[in-house]
Amino acid sequence: MTAFFHRWREKISGSYWLKSGLFALMQRLSVSACTITTFLLLVRMLSKEAQGLYDLLMITATIFELFKIALLKNATITLTHNQETHRQQIQSASLMLNAALTGVAVLLIVGLYVVHTALPQETMEMLLFYCPALIMLVAAHHFEIQLLAAADFKSIFWVQLTRHGIIMISVSGLFLSGYAVTVADLALVQSVGVTASAITAWRLARPLILPLSADALFGWAGKILRFGRFVAGTAILSDIARSADRYLVANMAGTAGTALYSVSGRITNLTDLPASAVAEISFPKTVRAMAEEGKESVANLFEWSVAANWVFLLPVSLLIILLPEPVLRIVAGAQYTEAAPILQWMLATGLLLPFMRQFGNTMDAIGKPHLNFYINLLIAACCIAAELTLLSLAGRTGAAMGLFVGMSVGCGFAYATLRKYVPIRIAGVAMKTFNIYKQSFAFLFQKLKPTHE
Structure with a gap:
């Protein structure tokens, strides 16, 4: 040992x-x-x-x-x-x-x-x-x-x-x-x-x-601003798309409504943790793959990165979606169980986030940060429009529904954009996810299988 x-x-x-x-x-x-x-x-x-x-x-x-x-x-x-x-x-x-x-x-x-x-x-x-x-x-x-x-x-x-x-x-x-x-x-x-x-x-x-x-202080400051503007714009738009629901709910239902979204968001952030870590680690690998091996290697890395996240996300998210109230009662107490439908919609949105994180990583790595910015601008607009519409139709749960709708539309545009530069396939992501499950279960059964002298 x-x-x-x-x-x-x-x-x-x-x-x-x-x-x-x-x-x-x-x-x-x-x-x-x-x-x-x-x-x-x-x-x-x-x-x-x-x-x-x-x-x-x-x-x-x-x-x-x-x-x-x-x-x-x-x-x-x-x-x-x-x-x-x-x-x-x-x-x-x-x-x-x-x-x-x-x-x-x-x-x-x-x-x-x-x-x-x-x-x-x-x-x-x-x-x-x-x-x-x-x-x-x-x-x-x-x-x-x-x-x-x-x-x-x-x-x-x-x-x-x-x-x-x-x-x-x-x-x-x-x-x-x-x-x-x-x-x-x-x-x-x-x-x-x-x-x-x-x-x-x-x-x-x-x-x-x-x-x-x-x-040359101001000269270098100008270079930093020119370099960082698209990265900063993309980061802000991404965060606005994911946070706008809470501001809109606060305006409609007060800060008590925001608290329901925050509780749900804390739980969703736990499931998002692997996606954040994988995105941070995979970015330099994507840059190197693009420089040394070409777009096929970048596509393969993209598919494996998303699949690695879905392997964890799918069972955890589905379990909480089926049993939201017990989870909320354990995490925040009985007073927050009314956030159950909000949590369910936010977890559904969370299943799309690994794709969007790797999309941003890949676009930056292949030298297209401006396209990443424009796609995130479109996603933010779609999310806010859908949230405003569904808030008026479905009450405070409507903002979470709108976030899912807006993010789904954005994922469609992101996929179409990325396909023009990197040959990724949704079927490839699904197959790699299945293969990870298959290999994991095979390994587990092999370890649990009794040995005979």
Whole structure:
């Protein structure tokens, strides 16, 4: 047994892809464990209205973070590798854009507070108390990007675990103390977690950080913006398509309706975890396959990646679709069982997401990020149109139905677009999914089969 683990340790330490994939998966699993634990405590501490309000804050903050990271990360990493002699200027330009975007967001929040908008006082206090988190994220994101440029996924794992682990521990302390927590308190908890992660990132990335340089600062900032615009636009559109239902429901049914969607979304995100990990690991392999082996190899990798996700998704999703109420009762309590139809539709949509993730990966890898952007723009428009229509016809469940309809239409357009460049086949995905099941069961039966001396 010791020899077995020793061999595996040698394989992991000697393989860039295996080691990177392992830490990427560990990061997603640990972050998910922390956020789910935090969520399970919060639904027992907050009213539906407060939970819905806090969820809207986190959705908005996540979209902003996603936009910044998408705009800066790939551009900074690519330019750093291609222009190593200008690394100092690239780092400085990236930090300037990072700080400028955050400055605009903070000034907007403070401005809204000063002019006494129609937003409720509780909402404004929550936004104001989240400003320290936004400011500290400037440093955290800057250091994380440098770690990513150095392919230091182990350090990224520790940075993310620090942030979400401290938030989980803080919420656990508030839960055990019986303190009547408010959404403003939770915004401050987020600031504490972000500050701790920024300090951790600084300690780990310190050898990679160069002194600031004003040399050609705006020129390099322009290059970063030109490079990152399609990536950022695609990321935002994708997130808007998946989050618009909660904003629309909040407008129609209040934040209590948003809480029902958030509970369902947390469960759906668990089933989406393998798709996220596979997409992150498969992207560099797709780039290399396109460069070295051509489109047939890219198509084969696409089909196997989607099949690997469906092997897990199909049984888990079907089980929860058949038994939504017991799952909701266990996860969030009896007060959220009315979210059962919402959960069922969201899980059905989740079955389409592995295809869409690999579509985006493949289009970027073959040098067509602009087409990826336009397809995601179309999907976002289809989802919002379908959600608005079905909300008026079917009530708050209609938004989840609309998301499924819009995503299904988008998948059709994505498939037709991808087929023009890569010879993928839906039948190939289905056959590979069946083969994985077949081989897995054969392996299992072989291991369970009694041996006769």
